[in-house]
Amino acid sequence: MTDLDDALAASAEAVEAELDRLLAREDAPEKRLVEAMRHAVLGGGKRVRPFLVMETATLFGVAEQARLRTAAALELVHCYSLVHDDLPAMDDDDVRRGRPTVHKAYDEATAILAGDALLTLAFEVLAHPATHANPSVRIELTQLLAKAAGAHGMVGGQMIDLAAAEAAKRGEQLDIGGITRLQRLKTGALIDFACLAGATLGRAQETARGALRGYTHDLGLAFQIADDLLDVEGDEAQVGKKLFKDADAGKATFVSILGPDRARDQAGRLADQAAAHLGVFGPEADNLRALARFVVERKS
Amino acid sequence: MTDLDDALAASAEAVEAELDRLLAREDAPEKRLVEAMRHAVLGGGKRVRPFLVMETATLFGVAEQARLRTAAALELVHCYSLVHDDLPAMDDDDVRRGRPTVHKAYDEATAILAGDALLTLAFEVLAHPATHANPSVRIELTQLLAKAAGAHGMVGGQMIDLAAAEAAKRGEQLDIGGITRLQRLKTGALIDFACLAGATLGRAQETARGALRGYTHDLGLAFQIADDLLDVEGDEAQVGKKLFKDADAGKATFVSILGPDRARDQAGRLADQAAAHLGVFGPEADNLRALARFVVERKS
Numbered sequence: 001m002t003d004l005d006d007a008l009a010a011s012a013e014a015v016e017a018e019l020d021r022l023l024a025r026e027d028a029p030e031k032r033l034v035e036a037m038r039h040a041v042l043g044g045g046k047r048v049r050p051f052l053v054m055e056t057a058t059l060f061g062v063a064e065q066a067r068l069r070t071a072a073a074l075e076l077v078h079c080y081s082l083v084h085d086d087l088p089a090m091d092d093d094d095v096r097r098g099r100p101t102v103h104k105a106y107d108e109a110t111a112i113l114a115g116d117a118l119l120t121l122a123f124e125v126l127a128h129p130a131t132h133a134n135p136s137v138r139i140e141l142t143q144l145l146a147k148a149a150g151a152h153g154m155v156g157g158q159m160i161d162l163a164a165a166e167a168a169k170r171g172e173q174l175d176i177g178g179i180t181r182l183q184r185l186k187t188g189a190l191i192d193f194a195c196l197a198g199a200t201l202g203r204a205q206e207t208a209r210g211a212l213r214g215y216t217h218d219l220g221l222a223f224q225i226a227d228d229l230l231d232v233e234g235d236e237a238q239v240g241k242k243l244f245k246d247a248d249a250g251k252a253t254f255v256s257i258l259g260p261d262r263a264r265d266q267a268g269r270l271a272d273q274a275a276a277h278l279g280v281f282g283p284e285a286d287n288l289r290a291l292a293r294f295v296v297e298r299k300s
Numbered sequence: 301m302t303d304l305d306d307a308l309a310a311s312a313e314a315v316e317a318e319l320d321r322l323l324a325r326e327d328a329p330e331k332r333l334v335e336a337m338r339h340a341v342l343g344g345g346k347r348v349r350p351f352l353v354m355e356t357a358t359l360f361g362v363a364e365q366a367r368l369r370t371a372a373a374l375e376l377v378h379c380y381s382l383v384h385d386d387l388p389a390m391d392d393d394d395v396r397r398g399r400p401t402v403h404k405a406y407d408e409a410t411a412i413l414a415g416d417a418l419l420t421l422a423f424e425v426l427a428h429p430a431t432h433a434n435p436s437v438r439i440e441l442t443q444l445l446a447k448a449a450g451a452h453g454m455v456g457g458q459m460i461d462l463a464a465a466e467a468a469k470r471g472e473q474l475d476i477g478g479i480t481r482l483q484r485l486k487t488g489a490l491i492d493f494a495c496l497a498g499a500t501l502g503r504a505q506e507t508a509r510g511a512l513r514g515y516t517h518d519l520g521l522a523f524q525i526a527d528d529l530l531d532v533e534g535d536e537a538q539v540g541k542k543l544f545k546d547a548d549a550g551k552a553t554f555v556s557i558l559g560p561d562r563a564r565d566q567a568g569r570l571a572d573q574a575a576a577h578l579g580v581f582g583p584e585a586d587n588l589r590a591l592a593r594f595v596v597e598r599k600s
Binding site: 028029030032033034037080081084087089090107108109110112113115116117119120121123124126127128135136138139142143145146147149150151152155156157158159160162163178181182185 | 328329330332333334337380381384387389390407408409410412413415416417419420421423424426427428435436438439442443445446447449450451452455456457458459460462463478481482485
């Protein structure tokens with residue numbers, strides 16, 4: 001175990017506990033909804049996005065509760081997007097994180113509503129005074145998350161992805177610029193939020209914010225290229241979801257355009273570049289530096 | 301035309317223009333998403349919920365832009381819930397406001413994403429400084445809306461509604477207490493928000509807030525009973541959607557339990573009671589008093 005492994009595990013455990021608290025069971029008629037939300041959120045993943053919130057907030061000495069609640073809010077948005085993405089009308093996936101997807105474990109209507117409720121809960125968590133004593137900080141976080149998740153952020157990226165899949169059926173492919181924009185929105189926007197949330201919670205100066213923006217920009221692309229590589233080279237049991245989906249669908253990806261070797265080089269270069277942005281910070285940013293390496297070397 | 305008709309029409313027009321601004325078209329790859337959002341939101345309805353925001357905010361002298369943006373945010377949430385509610389996995393409706401539903405005009409995946417993006421946009425609108433100069437007001441609105449729309453508000457009510465439909469297939473029916481709770485969540489929570497948003501924008505005193513809470517509580521139930529009556533007695537062309545759905549599904553409603561005559565009496569009594577709560581306000585609350593009458597007498 002490296003220091004990064006330890007830090008990732010500790011953060012994931014703390015975030016899991018926070019999510020468990022936020023999704024408390026109760027004996028109400030709508031309890032099936034809460035159970036479906038718990039199924040979607042708990043027991044899963046490396047929690048890389050929350051880790052980014054936790055680590056960047058630490059750079060500015062942000063209190064534990066503020067870090068945790070903001071990290072949890074972001075994870076709620078990420079998980080809602082997976083629930084809706086897995087629906088039959090979208091990617092039609094049966095398995096996620098090695099378990100049945102929400103519409104398989106429950107039903108489609110419940111999955112739609114559970115996704116809706118998770119997204120809504122994310123904003124409720126950010127807006128609550130427990131997240132930060134200063135309402136200006138909470139409203140800034142809310143605004144950032146709404147932008148990152150919305151029609152010109154994550155959901156916009158999902159829309160472009162659907163259009164790209166349709167176009168692929170007609171033999172039309174996105175070029176590298178089109179894919180980059182798609183991924184900047186679809187996965188990059190939430191990763192940007194993760195890093196800027198830490199800076200917002202810590203009321204960071206512009207220099208620090210700029211450094212984090214550079215880091216997150218390169219990290220987000222590196223992360224996505226690594227994901228594309230995993231899709232064609234990963235081990236299905238280890239990754240915990242169906243692979244070869246993009247390749248089978250004939251969709252252009254970083255890997256299909258660059259080829260696996262150049263894609264791997266490019267991801268490595270972006271990871272180095274990401275880490276280089278963190279020069280303004282001292283050793284307290286070491287986990288973020290190590291994370292840049294980790295995202296391009298992970299096997300799941 | 302009564303004074304209320306004029307006021308409703310003027311408010312609906314102003315809200316429509318605001319929604320049109322918020323959903324500005326642009327030539328981006330995700331433009332299909334924005335078109336679907338516009339289809340879901342524009343050109344429709346009496347905009348009763350936004351009207352409640354506009355009118356209650358007027359009681360406290362709130363500026364036009366703050367009223368309009370808050371009213372629009374609420375309408376975005378209402379419209380997203382309709383888009384998801386109409387999906388094949390939910391109510392499976394083809395027509396809404398006399399036009400094809402979003403998944404009919406576009407496709408299911410686009411409808412899911414458009415709903416997600418509308419919900420997200422609502423929070424972006426509330427959080428933006430243009431809505432109110434004071435961040436405490438904006439964050440309070442955000443919190444209120446998230447609670448009203450979430451797992452223990454509107455979406456919770458939709459979940460109970462689905463469960464009730466399943467139970468009806470087995471011959472089990474909600475009692476009047478169960479239906480009341482369902483409706484308090486499913487439609488009442490957003491109506492509560494509408495009135496409390498006005499008070500929040502106007503930083504109203506507790507007396508005024510209490511009066512509005514009483515008004516909105518009775519109004520919400522009256523509204524729902526009237527809806528149930530329209531479902532069995534309305535004219536399909538006028539109402540603009542498929543009727544007899546609840547009755548056909550064997551679901552218990554206020555009307556199926558009380559019978560149409562008692563239900564009509566009850567709605568009328570609730571409307572009077574709602575208006576009576578407004579005694580602390582002067583003639584500037586006349587539109588709200590007239591609205592209570594209107595919701596139980598409307599034909600669509």
